[in-house]
Amino acid sequence: MRTLARVTDDGVPAARQRQRRPRRRSDDAVVTLADVAARAGVSLATASRVLGGSTRVVGGALRDAVHQAATELGYRANLQARAVARGTSDTMGVVVHDIVDPYFATIAAGVMEVAYAGSMVVSLTSTSADTGRELAFVALMRAQHARALVLVGSRTDDARATDELRAELGAYTRAGGRVVCVGQDVLGVDTVRPQNVDGARDLARALVGQGHRDFVVLSGPAGLHVARDRVAGFRAGLADRGIELSDSDIIPGPFTRDGGYEAAGLALGGRLARRHVCLFAVNDVMAVGALACLRAAGVDVPGQIAVAGFDDIPTLQDITPPLSTVALPLHRMGEMAARLALRDGGEDHPRVVPIAGQVLLRQSTAVPW
Amino acid sequence: MRTLARVTDDGVPAARQRQRRPRRRSDDAVVTLADVAARAGVSLATASRVLGGSTRVVGGALRDAVHQAATELGYRANLQARAVARGTSDTMGVVVHDIVDPYFATIAAGVMEVAYAGSMVVSLTSTSADTGRELAFVALMRAQHARALVLVGSRTDDARATDELRAELGAYTRAGGRVVCVGQDVLGVDTVRPQNVDGARDLARALVGQGHRDFVVLSGPAGLHVARDRVAGFRAGLADRGIELSDSDIIPGPFTRDGGYEAAGLALGGRLARRHVCLFAVNDVMAVGALACLRAAGVDVPGQIAVAGFDDIPTLQDITPPLSTVALPLHRMGEMAARLALRDGGEDHPRVVPIAGQVLLRQSTAVPW
DNA sequence: CTGTTAGCGCATTCAG
DNA sequence: CTGAATGCGCTAACAG
Numbered sequence: 218m219r220t221l222a223r224v225t226d227d228g229v230p231a232a233r234q235r236q237r238r239p240r241r242r243s244d245d246a247v248v249t250l251a252d253v254a255a256r257a258g259v260s261l262a263t264a265s266r267v268l269g270g271s272t273r274v275v276g277g278a279l280r281d282a283v284h285q286a287a288t289e290l291g292y293r294a295n296l297q298a299r300a301v302a303r304g305t306s307d308t309m310g311v312v313v314h315d316i317v318d319p320y321f322a323t324i325a326a327g328v329m330e331v332a333y334a335g336s337m338v339v340s341l342t343s344t345s346a347d348t349g350r351e352l353a354f355v356a357l358m359r360a361q362h363a364r365a366l367v368l369v370g371s372r373t374d375d376a377r378a379t380d381e382l383r384a385e386l387g388a389y390t391r392a393g394g395r396v397v398c399v400g401q402d403v404l405g406v407d408t409v410r411p412q413n414v415d416g417a418r419d420l421a422r423a424l425v426g427q428g429h430r431d432f433v434v435l436s437g438p439a440g441l442h443v444a445r446d447r448v449a450g451f452r453a454g455l456a457d458r459g460i461e462l463s464d465s466d467i468i469p470g471p472f473t474r475d476g477g478y479e480a481a482g483l484a485l486g487g488r489l490a491r492r493h494v495c496l497f498a499v500n501d502v503m504a505v506g507a508l509a510c511l512r513a514a515g516v517d518v519p520g521q522i523a524v525a526g527f528d529d530i531p532t533l534q535d536i537t538p539p540l541s542t543v544a545l546p547l548h549r550m551g552e553m554a555a556r557l558a559l560r561d562g563g564e565d566h567p568r569v570v571p572i573a574g575q576v577l578l579r580q581s582t583a584v585p586w
Numbered sequence: 587m588r589t590l591a592r593v594t595d596d597g598v599p600a601a602r603q604r605q606r607r608p609r610r611r612s613d614d615a616v617v618t619l620a621d622v623a624a625r626a627g628v629s630l631a632t633a634s635r636v637l638g639g640s641t642r643v644v645g646g647a648l649r650d651a652v653h654q655a656a657t658e659l660g661y662r663a664n665l666q667a668r669a670v671a672r673g674t675s676d677t678m679g680v681v682v683h684d685i686v687d688p689y690f691a692t693i694a695a696g697v698m699e700v701a702y703a704g705s706m707v708v709s710l711t712s713t714s715a716d717t718g719r720e721l722a723f724v725a726l727m728r729a730q731h732a733r734a735l736v737l738v739g740s741r742t743d744d745a746r747a748t749d750e751l752r753a754e755l756g757a758y759t760r761a762g763g764r765v766v767c768v769g770q771d772v773l774g775v776d777t778v779r780p781q782n783v784d785g786a787r788d789l790a791r792a793l794v795g796q797g798h799r800d801f802v803v804l805s806g807p808a809g810l811h812v813a814r815d816r817v818a819g820f821r822a823g824l825a826d827r828g829i830e831l832s833d834s835d836i837i838p839g840p841f842t843r844d845g846g847y848e849a850a851g852l853a854l855g856g857r858l859a860r861r862h863v864c865l866f867a868v869n870d871v872m873a874v875g876a877l878a879c880l881r882a883a884g885v886d887v888p889g890q891i892a893v894a895g896f897d898d899i900p901t902l903q904d905i906t907p908p909l910s911t912v913a914l915p916l917h918r919m920g921e922m923a924a925r926l927a928l929r930d931g932g933e934d935h936p937r938v939v940p941i942a943g944q945v946l947l948r949q950s951t952a953v954p955w
Numbered sequence: 956c957t958g959t960t961a962g963c964g965c966a967t968t969c970a971g
Numbered sequence: 972c973t974g975a976a977t978g979c980g981c982t983a984a985c986a987g
Contacts, residue, residue: 246757246760246761246762247761247762247964249963249964249965250964250965250966251964251965259973259974260973260974260975261964261965261966261974261975262966262967262973262974262975262976263972263973263974265965265966265967266966266967266973269965269966271966271967276972276973279972279973291757293725293728293729293757294729294964294965295670295729295731295963295964295965296726296729296730296731297666297667297669297670297675297730297731297963297964297965298666298670298963298964298965298966298979299964299965299966300666300965300979301664301666301667301670301963301964301965301966301979301980301981302964302965302966302967302978302979303965303966303967303979304966304979306666308709315695316685316691316694316695316698317688317691317692317695317900319686319688322685322686322691323686325685326684326685326686326712329685329710329711329712333711333719338709338726338730339709339710339711340677340707340708340709340710341698341708341709341710342698342702342708343695343698350702356662357665357707359662360662360663360664360665361665361666361707362664362665362666388660388662391615392615392616393615393616474903474904505904506904508904509903509904512906531686532901532904534843534878535843535874535875535877535878535901535905536904536905537881537906616980618979618980618981619980619981620980620981628957628958629957629958629959630958630959630980630981630982631957631958631959631960631982631983632956632957632958634981634982634983635957635982638981638982640982640983645956645957648956648957663980663981664979664980664981666979666980666981667963667979667980667981667982668980668981668982669963669981670963670964670965670979670980670981670982671962671963671980671981671982671983672963672981672982672983673963673982
C-alpha cells in the first residue's frame with residue numbers, strides 16, 4: 218500500500234502515469250485516409266484533397282469515387298493528425314468560474330452558439346474561480362493548439378496569478394492563438410467589458426429616486442474586480458445624491474447563492490435589524506440567496522427590506538418578489554466574445570467592447586414604507 | 587456573386603472551406619521538443635521520455651537538464667502530435683441538451699469534476715435536444731479520437747435518429763472509444779439510468795396520500811422517453827390508489843420553463859379552472875414555469891392548485907412556494923457517468939446503474955382544501 | 956540508461 | 972489535374 222499517490226512535477230496538467238492503458242488503439246477498426254485512397258483507387262494526395270476540403274482542384278470522376286469509398290468505409294478524418302499537419306486546430310477553449318451559475322451558463326451558451334456556427338469544437342472548463350486552474354487550462358489550450366480562447370469571469374487582485382496568466386497568455390498568443398476576455402480589461406487582450414461602475418451608479422441613483430435612503434451592500438469577495446467596481450459605482454451613485462455609504466455597511470462574502478444567504482444573515486444582525494433599508498447584492502446570485510435568507514427570517518420584501526441585484530440572470534423571472542437589478546445582455550456578450558475570438562484581429566491593438574447595463578426597477582425595491 | 591454558399595457533402599461537421607486562415611502557425615514562436623532536446627544537449631528520445639511522463643527510465647542529471655531547458659523555453663507539448671503518435675487522446679466529450687438548464691448544468695458539472703481529476707480535457711456541446719447535432723458531435727468526437735463520451739439526456743422515439751446514433755456510436759466504440767449514457771438504456775452502452783417510472787409512481791402515491799384526488803399532468807414532448815416514463819409511472823401510481831388519469835388531463839409541451847408556463851396556461855382554461863387540482867409537471871423546469879403562470883393568473887399555490895415536479899434541481903431552493911418533487915442526485919449521476927466512461931469496461935456487457943429518486947413533499951402540494 | 960530510427964495520419968510541396 | 976515524396980511534433984520500438 219505504499220506510494221499511494223504519485224505526483225509528477227511536470228507542471229500542469231500533470232502528465233499522468235500511463236498504466237495499463239493500451240498504447241495503441243486496440244485493433245485497427247479505424248479507417249484511415251490510406252484505406253479510402255486504396256479503395257477508391259487513387260493516391261493519398263487526391264483523397265486528401267477531396268476529403269480535406271482543399272481548395273477545389275479535384276477531378277470530377279475521382280472525386281465521386283473518393284466520396285463513395287469514404288462513406289462506404291465510414292471514414293472520419295483524424296482531426297489530431299490533421300491539426301498536426303496543418304498546424305492549426307478548430308478548437309475553442311472556454312473558461313468559466315462555475316458552469317452551474319446561470320450567469321456563466323448563459324454567457325457560455327452564447328459563446329458556444331457562434332463557435333458551433335463556425336464549426337469549432339468547444340473545450341470548456343469550470344474553474345471554481347480558482348486562478349490556478351484557470352492558468353492550467355490556458356496552458357492546456359496552448360498544448361492543444363486551440364485556435365481561440367475565451368476567458369469568462371472577473372479578474373482578481375492577485376497580482377502574481379495575474380502575471381502568470383498574462384505570461385501564459387502571451388506564450389499562447391505568440392503561438393498564434395487568439396484570446397478574448399469577458400470581464401475587466403487587465404490582461405492586455407480583447408475584452409468584452411460590462412460597465413459595472415456605471416451600471417451600479419445608475420442603479421444607486423434610481424433607488425434613491427425610488428425613495429430609498431439607507432443602504433447595505435453585500436459586496437462579494439474582496440479581491441474580485443467586478444465586486445469592487447460595482448461597490449464603487451454604487452457608492453458614487455449614492456454620493457451623487459448626497460448619501461454616504463459607510464464601510465461598516467459593506468458586507469463581503471462569497472460570490473454565490475449561499476454566500477448571499479449568509480451575508481444577508483450577518484446583515485440582519487446589524488444594520489438591517491432596524492428594517493426599512495435597501496440591500497444591494499453585487500450580483501443576482503447573491504441577491505437570490507439574500508432573498509431566501511430574509512424569507513426564512515420572516516422578513517417581508519419589499520415591505521420591510523428592499524433588495525436589488527445585478528446581472529439579470531434568467532432565473533430571476535421565477536423569483537418572488539421580482540428582483541430589481543441591472544440587466545446585462547449575457548447571451549449576447551458570449552456571442553460577441555466568441556466572434557471577437559474568431560475574427561483575425563490582425564495587428565490592431567486589443568479592442569474593448571463596453572457593455573452597458575440597464576437598470577430594471579421591479580417589485581423587490583418598491584418602497585411601501 | 588455566384589456560388590454564394592458552398593456546401594460540402596463530407597458529412598458532419600462540414601469541412602469548412604479554409605479561406606485566408608494562415609496555413610501554418612504564423613511564426614515559429616512555438617517551442618518544439620527538438621528545441622528542448624537541443625538546448626539540453628540530449629536526444630529527442632530522452633527529452634520525450636522525461637517530458638512525456640514515460641515510465642521512468644530517466645537519467646538523474648539529464649532529467650534535470652531537460653526539465654530546465656523546458657521551463658526556460660516555456661515548452662508545452664503539442665497534444666495533437668502526442669495523440670497521433672500515441673493513438674489516444676485525453677479528451678472526453680460531453681453532450682447535453684441545454685447547458686443553461688440547471689438539470690444538465692449540474693450533471694455536466696459532475697462529469698467535469700471527475701474528468702478534471704483524471705486530467706482529461708472536456709469537450710462539451712449543447713444540442714438543444716436536436717438529434718442531428720448530437721449525432722454530429724459524436725462523429726466529431728470520433729474524429730477527435732476522444733477517449734470517452736458521455737451522452738446526457740433522454741432518448742427519443744425517433745427510430746431513425748436512434749439507429750443512426752447507434753451506428754455512429756458503434757463505429758466510435760469499435761475504434762476504442764468508451765460511451766456512457768445518462769438516461770435510458772436503449773443505445774447498447776453503459777447507462778446511468780434514473781428510475782423515472784418508479785419515482786413518478788412513488789410521487790403519485792405520496793400525493794394521493796396527502797389527500798389529492800384530481801390530477802393534471804404536464805407531460806412534456808411526446809417523443810421523449812423520460813417524459814413518457816414519468817407519465818406512465820405517475821399514472822400507475824394513481825391506479826394503485828384507484829384513481830384513473832384520463833388522457834384529456836395530460837397536456838404535452840416543450841421540456842422547458844416556457845413550455846411549462848404555456849402548458850399550465852392551457853390547463854387553466856380546462857380542467858384546472860375548477861381548482862383544487864394537483865398539477866404534476868414531469869420535470870422541475872416545467873413546474874417552475876407552471877408556477878410562474880399560476881402566479882401571473884393570480885392562482886394561489888397550493889391554496890387553490892397544487893404543483894409537483896421531478897428532478898430537484900438546485901434552483902428549487904429559491905422558488906416559492908417550495909416545490910414538491912422527486913429528488914435525483916444530479917451531480918453524483920454526472921460523476922458516476924464519467925467514472926464509468928473512464929473505467930476500462932473490458933469485455934463485460936453494458937452496465938446499467940439504476941438511480942432511485944426520492945419523493946420530497948414540500949409546501950407546493952400541502953393540501954389546504 | 957541513452958541515442959537512432961521508424962512510424963502515427965494527414966496535408967502539401969514538387970514533379971509529371 | 973494527379974501522384975510521389977517530404978514533413979508536422981511526438982512516441983516507441985530497436986539497438987548501443
